[in-house]
Amino acid sequence: MAQVTTTQQGAQYRRSIIWEWITTVDHKKIGILYLFTSLFFFLIGGILAMMIRTQLIVPDNTFLGPATYNEVFTMHGTIMIFLAVMPLNAAFFNFLIPLQIGARDVAFPRLNAFSYWAFLFGGLLILSSFLFGAAPNAGWFGYANLTTLTYSPGINVDFWIFGLQILGIASVASALNFFVTIINMRAPGMRMMRMPVFTWMSLVTAVLLMLAIPSLTIGLVELTFDRYFGTLFFEPNAGASVVLWQHLFWIFGHPEVYIMVLPPFGMISEILPTFSRKPLFGYPFVVYSGIAIGFLSFGVWAHHMFAVGLGPVANSVFATTTMLIAIPTGVKIFNWLGTLWGGSIVIKTPLLFAAGFVGMFTIGGISGVMHASVPVDYWQTDSYFVVAHFHYVLFGGSLMAILGGIYYWYPKMFGRMMNDKLGKIHFWTVLIAFNMTFFPMHFLGIDGMPRRIYTYPDGMGWNFWNMEESIGAYFLGLSMLLFAYNFIHSLRSGEIAPADPWDGRTLEWSIPSPPPAYNFAVVPTVTSRDEFWEMKYGSNEQTADQKTNLNPTVEDERHIHLPPPSYFPLIAAGGLLGMGAGMVMHGDGMAVSWYIFGAGILVLAFGLFGWSFEPNH
Amino acid sequence: MARGSGWLKRAVTGACVALLVVILGGCSFFGGGPQSVNHPAGSNMQTIWNLFVPIFWMSVVVFAIVQGVLLYSVIKFRRKPGSPEPYPTHGNTKLEITWTIIPALVLAVITVPTIATVTDFAKKPDTGITVQVVGHQWWWEFDYPGEQVVDADEMHVPIGVPVYVELRSDDVIHSFWIPKLAGKQDVVPNQHNHLWFTANELGTFRGQCAEFCGEQHANMAFTVVVQSQADYDAWLAHNKAPAVAIPSSNDLAMKGQQVFFTAGCVGCHTISGMEVNGVKALGDVGPNLTHVGSRTAIAGEVLPLTQENLAKWVHNPQAVKPGTLMPNLGLTQEQANQVAAFLESLK
Ligand SMILES: [Cu+2]
Ligand SMILES: [Cu+2]
Numbered sequence: 001m002a003q004v005t006t007t008q009q010g011a012q013y014r015r016s017i018i019w020e021w022i023t024t025v026d027h028k029k030i031g032i033l034y035l036f037t038s039l040f041f042f043l044i045g046g047i048l049a050m051m052i053r054t055q056l057i058v059p060d061n062t063f064l065g066p067a068t069y070n071e072v073f074t075m076h077g078t079i080m081i082f083l084a085v086m087p088l089n090a091a092f093f094n095f096l097i098p099l100q101i102g103a104r105d106v107a108f109p110r111l112n113a114f115s116y117w118a119f120l121f122g123g124l125l126i127l128s129s130f131l132f133g134a135a136p137n138a139g140w141f142g143y144a145n146l147t148t149l150t151y152s153p154g155i156n157v158d159f160w161i162f163g164l165q166i167l168g169i170a171s172v173a174s175a176l177n178f179f180v181t182i183i184n185m186r187a188p189g190m191r192m193m194r195m196p197v198f199t200w201m202s203l204v205t206a207v208l209l210m211l212a213i214p215s216l217t218i219g220l221v222e223l224t225f226d227r228y229f230g231t232l233f234f235e236p237n238a239g240a241s242v243v244l245w246q247h248l249f250w251i252f253g254h255p256e257v258y259i260m261v262l263p264p265f266g267m268i269s270e271i272l273p274t275f276s277r278k279p280l281f282g283y284p285f286v287v288y289s290g291i292a293i294g295f296l297s298f299g300v301w302a303h304h305m306f307a308v309g310l311g312p313v314a315n316s317v318f319a320t321t322t323m324l325i326a327i328p329t330g331v332k333i334f335n336w337l338g339t340l341w342g343g344s345i346v347i348k349t350p351l352l353f354a355a356g357f358v359g360m361f362t363i364g365g366i367s368g369v370m371h372a373s374v375p376v377d378y379w380q381t382d383s384y385f386v387v388a389h390f391h392y393v394l395f396g397g398s399l400m401a402i403l404g405g406i407y408y409w410y411p412k413m414f415g416r417m418m419n420d421k422l423g424k425i426h427f428w429t430v431l432i433a434f435n436m437t438f439f440p441m442h443f444l445g446i447d448g449m450p451r452r453i454y455t456y457p458d459g460m461g462w463n464f465w466n467m468e469e470s471i472g473a474y475f476l477g478l479s480m481l482l483f484a485y486n487f488i489h490s491l492r493s494g495e496i497a498p499a500d501p502w503d504g505r506t507l508e509w510s511i512p513s514p515p516p517a518y519n520f521a522v523v524p525t526v527t528s529r530d531e532f533w534e535m536k537y538g539s540n541e542q543t544a545d546q547k548t549n550l551n552p553t554v555e556d557e558r559h560i561h562l563p564p565p566s567y568f569p570l571i572a573a574g575g576l577l578g579m580g581a582g583m584v585m586h587g588d589g590m591a592v593s594w595y596i597f598g599a600g601i602l603v604l605a606f607g608l609f610g611w612s613f614e615p616n617h
Numbered sequence: 618m619a620r621g622s623g624w625l626k627r628a629v630t631g632a633c634v635a636l637l638v639v640i641l642g643g644c645s646f647f648g649g650g651p652q653s654v655n656h657p658a659g660s661n662m663q664t665i666w667n668l669f670v671p672i673f674w675m676s677v678v679v680f681a682i683v684q685g686v687l688l689y690s691v692i693k694f695r696r697k698p699g700s701p702e703p704y705p706t707h708g709n710t711k712l713e714i715t716w717t718i719i720p721a722l723v724l725a726v727i728t729v730p731t732i733a734t735v736t737d738f739a740k741k742p743d744t745g746i747t748v749q750v751v752g753h754q755w756w757w758e759f760d761y762p763g764e765q766v767v768d769a770d771e772m773h774v775p776i777g778v779p780v781y782v783e784l785r786s787d788d789v790i791h792s793f794w795i796p797k798l799a800g801k802q803d804v805v806p807n808q809h810n811h812l813w814f815t816a817n818e819l820g821t822f823r824g825q826c827a828e829f830c831g832e833q834h835a836n837m838a839f840t841v842v843v844q845s846q847a848d849y850d851a852w853l854a855h856n857k858a859p860a861v862a863i864p865s866s867n868d869l870a871m872k873g874q875q876v877f878f879t880a881g882c883v884g885c886h887t888i889s890g891m892e893v894n895g896v897k898a899l900g901d902v903g904p905n906l907t908h909v910g911s912r913t914a915i916a917g918e919v920l921p922l923t924q925e926n927l928a929k930w931v932h933n934p935q936a937v938k939p940g941t942l943m944p945n946l947g948l949t950q951e952q953a954n955q956v957a958a959f960l961e962s963l964k
Contacts, residue, residue, distance in 0.1 A: 066832045067940065279707055355687060376731075462650065
């Protein structure tokens, strides 16, 4: 050491930091990678949203032409769903689940790293389409037969297919990992009905992912075969029913809605009790209704297809199941209100976002019940009414909760607090701007404005609200910049966070912020729900002994076995990227495409081979 | 306690009144546009609206309760200096059962008329007329089976008579929607969908494709003309007839006719009953132009029908409607003007 000069040392240090992140298998680091990556994608999705609102600000606008507009709205939807909300949830799964169940890592740490890299590469593959002027343009649910070669001859759709396939692999691998982690890695005494609700909702989400994604995969494989090998799955002239795609897509697509919103339900169920300083109201009901939602979500897909012509019997059945799923969702809302009721509510940013979630999500839930009434849906579907609905569910719902979650767990992740005053300003401006942008879309739905139109003529009665919505959207964009500032600035300059800044209830607050690599110096023995709260304030005799020893320390960290870093997951995911890129290039008729595809297979095989034979001690 | 509940009562009444004012006042901020659904002019949309209104008011009640309780709790149970620690309630089974059952009942109340209406909509009316609608990227064709009338952009129907619409697609999925008259129904290739409505008001009603169908989805609109039975019959008779002969006094149109029959238009368009130097116009890729001059708008409503607009269109359709399946045919401006005069005279 003594011989090494300081500059060399610095360079080495920097290289080793990058190396550390690239080869990490630590669930907390992977969670943070997910967080930064998905926030970056979210920014791009947001810029696309601003472009959409700019094009629609006045009638007959020429800011974007039809071809570009169709790419922009398709990418906005695809990015927000697959590259922003889903991986933001994954960031929390990664960071939190092991901490909440008292584990030292996930069940398969290298598979976890692989999931992240596959997600990153899948996202980059889709985004790279912009560089080739061939961004996907058939809408985020890409209805066949518009996506067949006849009607979409370019490689736009190919980018979409192979990007989504890689993202699907990432999601299923990660879901499997968290499913096993939650089932097998819980600390002693952490019975299922003692688990924090966030972990519970993540468990349900993992099951949904594992069962739903394959349906999308199959649809995409059939589409690939049609486009590349001349099969006729979606060719009406050969007798195909193009509705097949819609069934495959929505059997994935409806559970997908809950995949995006159940983890936020879990976050809310953590934040509300903490800031009300009382336990979650009706814990078993919240858990069981989450499970019920998970089951029912596989039986409602055709409510996206009421106008497709499935016939009165099918439509009636799916209307009924859709009404049914509203019941457990309502139960959750009432239990959250019950949690606030009679509490001693500390008004901090996370609480505001959680309360905002309850209010806004309720509006989305109510309009959802309206669409469940089939005849009403004949009017509302594919109009701006539906655009209002799903933004209330996904922005007012999922994203509000995720923002609350970021404010809430940021201190645990980075060891610093975000600024609460800025956070509150952010909340109020988001709330106002969000409603300015999306509430009047209900009015436009009543005024008969269809979705996905790049332009509209003057004299339709749509001018005023479109202008007002666009202004709201810019305001919303500014408000999110405030969040970005607070987030980035606090990384370096935020107030140092204590281990337990909010007087939390679950195990993650019992360890330092940020947690050490091994998470728990001593794996806790759990004796109740809200274990950490019981340790701090409980009268329970069993916890009395832990109470005196809230923050145990380890004498020698080296005795804790942690999985060693590995670069094989990155290599394997890189192989997938090569395969995907090769396929897309083949769609463009490039001669080298099969070589790239083949190289991708070899790299994947090499990655998996190295991974299998790597010593893990 | 008494004082507290008095305050609450006043707050709740105040909030409810405010909400009503906002809703009723808000209603004046929309509606009244050519595609607004809140003043239906057809039986089908009227039924939908009648179903929607009670659902809407039930929604308002749910909305008010949830938002009210939410706001009340966050304000009322705010932590103040010296607040006691709250009682750690874990739940209440009776409450849980109540708030499961009440919403279930409300939803059941919505489900019953929903199913009844769905079933009703699916029946075929015993009387009335049938129109076959064909969706094309990106324009609508209207065929009147048995009448030998083929039209585009404009659908004519008699008032007070059930109209049974058969939906066909020539390419991808579209969705047929006349907001003031009826809810939508998708137009799916290889599938026979249908829809019916009775128009209750004379006038013209704008409709538009509602399923994303490619580049020019936004410009796939049409007009429904609701006429008295006599006017409708006259319209049918007129449109059944072959194209009118061009008066030889109209020199411009005569030249335009020559251009039309030589510039390749006939490969895609039909003009029935017209023959120039042995060439007939029998194409079926684009709209039937036999009576194009009597329309109010062309090409999925991007342009109102005037002679100048027709010239603009045939001169450079790609500039008017980028991506349209009608190619630029390289007509000079002069030729375009001639063709426009010809088409305009095809009343
Ligand atoms: Cu759904
Ligand atoms: Cu369309």
